[in-house]
Amino acid sequence: MVATGFGASVKRKEDPAFLQGKGQFVDDIHLPGMLHAAFARSPYAHARVGRIDKAAALAVPGVHTVITYADLPESVRRQTLPLLVPHPAIKQAYMPYALAKDEACYAGEPVACVIADSRYIAEDAAQLVAVEYEPLPAANDCRAALEPGAPLAHAGAESNVAARFPVKVGDAERAFVTAAHVFRERIHQHRGGAFFMECRGAVACYEAPAQSYLLYVSSQGSHRLKRCMLDMFELGDHQVRVVAPDVGGGFGPKGSFYPEYVNVAVASRLTNRPVKWIEDRRENFLATHQERDQYWDVEIAVDAGAKIIGVRGQLIHETGAYVPWGIVLPWITATTVPGPYVIPNFKLEVVSVFTNKIQTTPVRGAGRPEAVVTMERLMDRVARELKLDRAGVRARNFIRPEQMPYNVGIIFRDGRPVTYDSGDYPACQAAALATADYEEFPRRQAEARGSGRYLGIGISNAVEATGLGPYEGATVRVATSGKIVVYTGAAPQGQSHKTTLAQIAADQLGVDYDDVTVVTSDTAGISLGIGSFAARTAVNAGSSVHLAAREVADKAKKIAAGMMECMEDDLELADGCVRLKSAPDVRKSLREIAVKSIGMPGFSMAGGLPPGLEHTAYFTPERSVYSNGTHVAEVEVDIETGAVKIVRYTVAHDCGRVINPMIVDGQVVGGVAHGVGNALYERLVYDDNAQPVSTNFGEYLLPLATDVPHVDLVHLETPSPLNPLGMKGAGEGGTIPAIAAIISAVENALAPFGVTIAEAPITPQRIVELLGPAALGRTA
Amino acid sequence: MADTRTITVTVNGRVCSREVETRLTLADFLRHELNLTGTHVGCEHGVCGACTVLVGGVSARACLMLAVQCDGREVATVESLADGDELNPLQQAFRDNHGLQCGFCTPGILMTLTEFLRDHPDPGEAEVRDVLSGNLCRCTGYQAIVAATLDAAKRMRGGA
Numbered sequence: 001m002v003a004t005g006f007g008a009s010v011k012r013k014e015d016p017a018f019l020q021g022k023g024q025f026v027d028d029i030h031l032p033g034m035l036h037a038a039f040a041r042s043p044y045a046h047a048r049v050g051r052i053d054k055a056a057a058l059a060v061p062g063v064h065t066v067i068t069y070a071d072l073p074e075s076v077r078r079q080t081l082p083l084l085v086p087h088p089a090i091k092q093a094y095m096p097y098a099l100a101k102d103e104a105c106y107a108g109e110p111v112a113c114v115i116a117d118s119r120y121i122a123e124d125a126a127q128l129v130a131v132e133y134e135p136l137p138a139a140n141d142c143r144a145a146l147e148p149g150a151p152l153a154h155a156g157a158e159s160n161v162a163a164r165f166p167v168k169v170g171d172a173e174r175a176f177v178t179a180a181h182v183f184r185e186r187i188h189q190h191r192g193g194a195f196f197m198e199c200r201g202a203v204a205c206y207e208a209p210a211q212s213y214l215l216y217v218s219s220q221g222s223h224r225l226k227r228c229m230l231d232m233f234e235l236g237d238h239q240v241r242v243v244a245p246d247v248g249g250g251f252g253p254k255g256s257f258y259p260e261y262v263n264v265a266v267a268s269r270l271t272n273r274p275v276k277w278i279e280d281r282r283e284n285f286l287a288t289h290q291e292r293d294q295y296w297d298v299e300i301a302v303d304a305g306a307k308i309i310g311v312r313g314q315l316i317h318e319t320g321a322y323v324p325w326g327i328v329l330p331w332i333t334a335t336t337v338p339g340p341y342v343i344p345n346f347k348l349e350v351v352s353v354f355t356n357k358i359q360t361t362p363v364r365g366a367g368r369p370e371a372v373v374t375m376e377r378l379m380d381r382v383a384r385e386l387k388l389d390r391a392g393v394r395a396r397n398f399i400r401p402e403q404m405p406y407n408v409g410i411i412f413r414d415g416r417p418v419t420y421d422s423g424d425y426p427a428c429q430a431a432a433l434a435t436a437d438y439e440e441f442p443r444r445q446a447e448a449r450g451s452g453r454y455l456g457i458g459i460s461n462a463v464e465a466t467g468l469g470p471y472e473g474a475t476v477r478v479a480t481s482g483k484i485v486v487y488t489g490a491a492p493q494g495q496s497h498k499t500t501l502a503q504i505a506a507d508q509l510g511v512d513y514d515d516v517t518v519v520t521s522d523t524a525g526i527s528l529g530i531g532s533f534a535a536r537t538a539v540n541a542g543s544s545v546h547l548a549a550r551e552v553a554d555k556a557k558k559i560a561a562g563m564m565e566c567m568e569d570d571l572e573l574a575d576g577c578v579r580l581k582s583a584p585d586v587r588k589s590l591r592e593i594a595v596k597s598i599g600m601p602g603f604s605m606a607g608g609l610p611p612g613l614e615h616t617a618y619f620t621p622e623r624s625v626y627s628n629g630t631h632v633a634e635v636e637v638d639i640e641t642g643a644v645k646i647v648r649y650t651v652a653h654d655c656g657r658v659i660n661p662m663i664v665d666g667q668v669v670g671g672v673a674h675g676v677g678n679a680l681y682e683r684l685v686y687d688d689n690a691q692p693v694s695t696n697f698g699e700y701l702l703p704l705a706t707d708v709p710h711v712d713l714v715h716l717e718t719p720s721p722l723n724p725l726g727m728k729g730a731g732e733g734g735t736i737p738a739i740a741a742i743i744s745a746v747e748n749a750l751a752p753f754g755v756t757i758a759e760a761p762i763t764p765q766r767i768v769e770l771l772g773p774a775a776l777g778r779t780a
Numbered sequence: 781m782a783d784t785r786t787i788t789v790t791v792n793g794r795v796c797s798r799e800v801e802t803r804l805t806l807a808d809f810l811r812h813e814l815n816l817t818g819t820h821v822g823c824e825h826g827v828c829g830a831c832t833v834l835v836g837g838v839s840a841r842a843c844l845m846l847a848v849q850c851d852g853r854e855v856a857t858v859e860s861l862a863d864g865d866e867l868n869p870l871q872q873a874f875r876d877n878h879g880l881q882c883g884f885c886t887p888g889i890l891m892t893l894t895e896f897l898r899d900h901p902d903p904g905e906a907e908v909r910d911v912l913s914g915n916l917c918r919c920t921g922y923q924a925i926v927a928a929t930l931d932a933a934k935r936m937r938g939g940a
Contacts, residue, residue, distance in 0.1 A: 015875040015883075017883075018880055019874055019886065020871070021817065021819070025884065028817035030812075120803065194918075196882070196918055197830055197882070248883070248885075249884060280824055495881070496881070662878050670881060671921070673920070704913040704916070705915075
């Protein structure tokens with residue numbers, strides 16, 4: 001038998017259906033009698049919402065109803081959408097209603113929901129909902145929003161400050177007094193959005209006899225959605241079931257709870273019909289959470305030998321109109337700054353600011369890429385000022401492997417000290433530099449310059465908290481048919497959990513991974529779940545599957561020992577059976593054991609075992625585990641057009657023990673592509689009134705096959721001591737260091753012109769602007 | 781009242797007649813009238829390529845075409861590729877090379893490449909990247925798609 005368990009690059013169980021067009025994405029779900037929803041959305045970034053006249057919309061043939069705030073059930077009118085992660089630093093916890101009550105705070109905020117026979121009709125009628133708006137001044141730029149007298153993002157707010165908090169290690173003020181050198185950088189970073197290929201969507205079905213709701217949502221976690229629904233509708237546990245079908249990409253924002261989901265449920269109850277809403281791409285640009293702007297003002301203090309003494313500064317973070325994830329995003333950013341470097345003194349004052357734009361929540365990397373850009377810009381600055389090699393400056397500041405576990409000294413959002421569990425950062429950088437042929441680069445660069453071409457190389461290092469708690473669970477069950485099912489709250493969006501979790505279970509149960517079916521993100525499958533984001537599923541769900549499957553295997557042996565009248569220790573699991581080690585033909589199939597395990601009516605259970613050949617485990621990690629990586633980008637910049645071509649790209653990364661190397665490679669390379677977009681192309685543009693003006697893929701550029709380089713991968717494997725299989729997360733590590741490496745390479749290419757870069761993305765227009773006269777052919 | 785026409789389209793070899801609204805897109809016709817939900821709609825403005833199908837053997841964005849434009853024509857979708865449950869060489873190469881993750885953009889990419897490999901049986905990497913630049917994928921970074929395409933071309937040349 002070919003090994004298909006942990007460590008094998010087996011083919012994905014997901015693929016045959018996807019390749020034949022047989023996936024079941026939310027828009028592929030069709031229920032009898034289903035109606036369709038479309039939203040009337042605020043055309044203003046900030047406005048009072050007055051009278052709403054539904055008559056014209058209701059007059060359209062095929063329209064069933066039009067829902068406004070006033071039509072919502074009492075419990076939904078009474079509360080705003082839940083703030084998922086409260087924190088004492090949040091000064092003003094603004095959250096939206098399911099439909100705007102009397103004020104719209106971003107362009108695209110839902111104001112009315114039209115339900116019709118088809119999406120075509122619903123969209124026609126949504127245009128006809130007549131809303132009296134009184135436009136209000138809009139907060140557009142998160143820096144300007146902090147100025148006295150700036151327009152308020154929420155009428156009646158005390159200011160535009162959502163939250164303010166410091167992150168501290170040691171005594172930065174004292175450290176800066178003793179420094180040999182202090183350098184200051186002001187950096188503007190802008191990250192776009194997730195732009196998964198499948199827009200959001202939901203189908204709600206109110207089942208009147210049971211007075212319960214079934215929701216299919218293209219989401220990254222059904223259980224948290226269910227909890228939100230229970231709260232909003234004040235229902236019992238049995239009255240809501242949420243299922244995530246196949247999900248066409250998530251990257252963070254599909255982990256949020258959105259007003260549209262509440263509305264389709266309300267509409268289904270009102271019409272007593274299933275109701276579907278599918279977001280179109282323009283709505284996706286308006287109303288799906290993004291990441292956007294951060295403004296940094298930071299200083300680094302080093303000694304005469306370029307060793308870091310301290311880092312300090314201020315971060316202005318844009319939260320947008322509301323705070324659904326509290327301060328999670330800027331908090332992750334702030335705590336990621338130190339990365340792989342020893343920074344004895346660190347102080348960052350963070351302020352999270354309201355603007356009249358769609359709220360910002362984690363997008364792949366979740367604020368970490370920005371932290372890495374800032375730290376790596378500072379490292380490059382030190383190297384430039386002190387005329388040292390950039391790799392060398394980093395090497396002399398690395399945390400050494402023998403310092404593990406390493407307490408960084410700051411508190412992460414899980415409330416625990418940031419303590420790196422494992423990793424070898426010097427080895428990781430060395431491996432990346434060797435593969436990128438870093439040593440020979442000056443020769444390549446000089447040669448290219450000789451023929452008027454400008455090559456540059458950039459390095460970045462990152463450490464990423466992964467496998468965040470509190471838990472993800474798994475129920476492993478052998479049905480009386482003998483078939484094995486794993487139920488988990490994990491919610492894949494391309495990460496291949498149906499394959500990798502099956503591999504883990506197969507190892508314990510002595511079967512092929514094809515014999516294990518994994519059911520993900522269905523609240524009817526397992527009672528508790530968190531969902532898939534923050535590179536947490538392998539560690540949490542993977543460990544739970546491992547623990548639960550091991551218990552099931554032990555139980556199967558106990559039952560079989562009774563059936564076969566032998567000792568458990570004489571038994572092993574293989575080929576779907578429990579068999580005698582000494583005589584493999586003497587065996588009981590898992591099917592026979594499962595039948596035995598459920599008992600017979602009227603007979604007592606033998607052996608005092610609880611019934612059923614199943615077990616549920618919730619692995620609860622004591623703290624995060626830390627993946628790390630080094631990226632080296634080599635670029636060529638066209639000084640006339642500002643075009644950047646990535647000519648070589650190397651990733652060395654360490655995510656501990658790997659379940660399926662093929663799948664991890666895919667995660668890392670895909671992550672790099674996201675970083676390429678963030679570094680060079682993706683910009684969400686708003687005008688002075690906070691009107692979004694980049695709302696399609698012609699104006700907002702995603703990286704294409706011709707933009708993304710071939711990525712050379714180097715794997716390091718430092719097992720984590722904090723979970724049974726030694727795993728760490730792999731979903732975001734490809735993105736996190738990428739922006740910093742590419743920006744650094746562009747700056748390096750333009751060094752002959754004295755160009756420095758303190759922003760991302762760096763577009764061709766901006767490069768030409770920075771080059772000034774040099775771009776016109778007057779070379780330095 | 782909505783303006784309708786009766787159209788007859790041969791989809792994956794099957795003749796289908798339906799009365800449709802003139803404004804119905806080809807993508808919605810395939811998905812909602814014929815229940816061929818393998819053709820995905822990713823942007824509805826012709827950029828992402830997820831809805832790519834072949835009309836008369838030529839790739840087309842099903843979100844930018846109206847169903848009535850296909851009256852009397854032949855349309856091929858991702859559902860036409862496999863023989864029963866047996867994957868064709870392009871599909872098999874995608875599976876073997878991990879050329880898909882979430883699977884949403886995949887049908888459009890497969891149809892783009894079906895046309896491309898028919899006309900270019902022995903492409904280089906640059907050509908493959910060029911043709912792929914008309915399809916967006918947010919998961920893979922394209923590298924495994926390029927590898928799968930080159931692998932598929934090799935298999936198809938070898939008569940596999």
